[in-house]
Amino acid sequence: MKEHFTLVESLNFPSDAEVSVSVQPQLQIAKEGEKITALCRVAEPLETCYFDIPSEPTLSLSPSKPAYMGIKYFGEGLERGFCGMEMVVQNKHNGLITCTVTPRGESLTSKQNMTLIVARESKITDGLSSPSEEVSPKDSLYTIKQTLTRKLRASDNNKALKCVAGHMLLSSKEDTTIRQLAVFFGPKPSPEPLEHFGLVEGEEGKVTVTVIAFPKPSLTWMVGDLRIHEGETDESGRFKVLRAAENQLKGSGYWESVLIINPLEKEDVEREYVLTATNTYGEQTYKVAISTNPEPRMLELGAGTIVGIVVAILLILIITSILVFARAKGRWCFAGGVVSADDVEDPEKTQPNDNGGGNVNPAIHNNSTEYITDHDPDLKKPKEHTPV
Numbered sequence: 001m002k003e004h005f006t007l008v009e010s011l012n013f014p015s016d017a018e019v020s021v022s023v024q025p026q027l028q029i030a031k032e033g034e035k036i037t038a039l040c041r042v043a044e045p046l047e048t049c050y051f052d053i054p055s056e057p058t059l060s061l062s063p064s065k066p067a068y069m070g071i072k073y074f075g076e077g078l079e080r081g082f083c084g085m086e087m088v089v090q091n092k093h094n095g096l097i098t099c100t101v102t103p104r105g106e107s108l109t110s111k112q113n114m115t116l117i118v119a120r121e122s123k124i125t126d127g128l129s130s131p132s133e134e135v136s137p138k139d140s141l142y143t144i145k146q147t148l149t150r151k152l153r154a155s156d157n158n159k160a161l162k163c164v165a166g167h168m169l170l171s172s173k174e175d176t177t178i179r180q181l182a183v184f185f186g187p188k189p190s191p192e193p194l195e196h197f198g199l200v201e202g203e204e205g206k207v208t209v210t211v212i213a214f215p216k217p218s219l220t221w222m223v224g225d226l227r228i229h230e231g232e233t234d235e236s237g238r239f240k241v242l243r244a245a246e247n248q249l250k251g252s253g254y255w256e257s258v259l260i261i262n263p264l265e266k267e268d269v270e271r272e273y274v275l276t277a278t279n280t281y282g283e284q285t286y287k288v289a290i291s292t293n294p295e296p297r298m299l300e301l302g303a304g305t306i307v308g309i310v311v312a313i314l315l316i317l318i319i320t321s322i323l324v325f326a327r328a329k330g331r332w333c334f335a336g337g338v339v340s341a342d343d344v345e346d347p348e349k350t351q352p353n354d355n356g357g358g359n360v361n362p363a364i365h366n367n368s369t370e371y372i373t374d375h376d377p378d379l380k381k382p383k384e385h386t387p388v
Contacts, residue, residue: 257277
């Protein structure tokens with residue numbers, strides 16, 4: 001059991017030229033790395049054959065031209081009206097592919113679109129019941145049944161659920177059953193504040209908000225106290241709300257609502273803009289701020305810059321630790337004038353030695369005739385000799 005991530009649906013636009021262009025296939029679902037072909041055909045010889053492929057330059061293809069990055073001509077020749085291409089699918093190719101042809105001897109071109117869906121498949125194992133067998137008594141044919149129970153999310157909307165069976169007599173087209181999922185949900189909240197920068201005073205300003213919901217919600221803008229529904233214009237004619245369109249390149253259920261302010265005045269920047277989206281399954285409001293300032297650029301740090309900052313911080317920590325250690329131990333430039341606790345507690349270290357060396361305690365003098373203190377009553381001064 002596999003599921004496809006379906007992003008867009010097939011779109012066909014009528015050609016303005018008289019030549020009718022048929023396209024085969026109109027919709028393709030392919031995995032990355034898979035080789036595909038697309039063919040546009042007209043009922044007369046062609047002068048030119050061009051293809052516009054997402055994330056690729058416009059390519060002019062013909063049987064005589066070499067391939068470009070693996071993309072080459074496909075078909076039975078321009079003279080028979082075949083304009084086709086063959087390529088290996090990449091994720092960047094997802095979207096609309098346009099072929100443009102010019103019939104021989106004419107100056108008008110004709111266009112036709114096809115859709116390529118680059119599918120990412122993932123095998124579903126959770127929620128699957130054990131297969132059950134039923135045997136028909138008439139022809140002894142087996143019927144295999146299996147039930148999938150899954151809690152659907154908004155992101156599952158418009159995905160293709162594919163069931164693949166395996167049997168030696170089944171061809172690759174007969175072994176697959178595809179069911180398109182339709183998940184209904186209310187408008188989703190915006191994950192971040194909505195801000196629009198770079199508007200120019202005196203010119204037309206466009207404020208676009210993308211609402212994710214299914215089915216399509218009704219959209220109403222509030223510009224201060226002024227209410228404007230989609231497709232309407234206010235009395236002044238400066239504020240207009242376009243009808244929301246589905247952005248199929250982003251996926252199913254992505255609706256873009258555009259508020260046009262023409263011309264943009266200085267006071268408009270101070271107004272409050274609120275978009276309300278409502279459908280059967282919920283309602284959501286979006287507050288939008290606009291500004292004439294350029295969009296602020298975030299500071300981007302490369303890996304080298306981050307490593308440099310970390311190394312600098314480590315060096316500062318190491319140097320600080322070394323200085324603290326040196327001061328505590330009296331090393332290096334902190335060695336002079338440091339008296340340890342042992343020197344204070346041991347008085348003998350402060351006594352002068354016999355050679356007159358060592359430290360001298362200025363409070364002790366051998367030739368002193370007075371005691372250090374006279375506060376002790378037991379300590380008396382020596383008697384003075386009175387001359388007779």
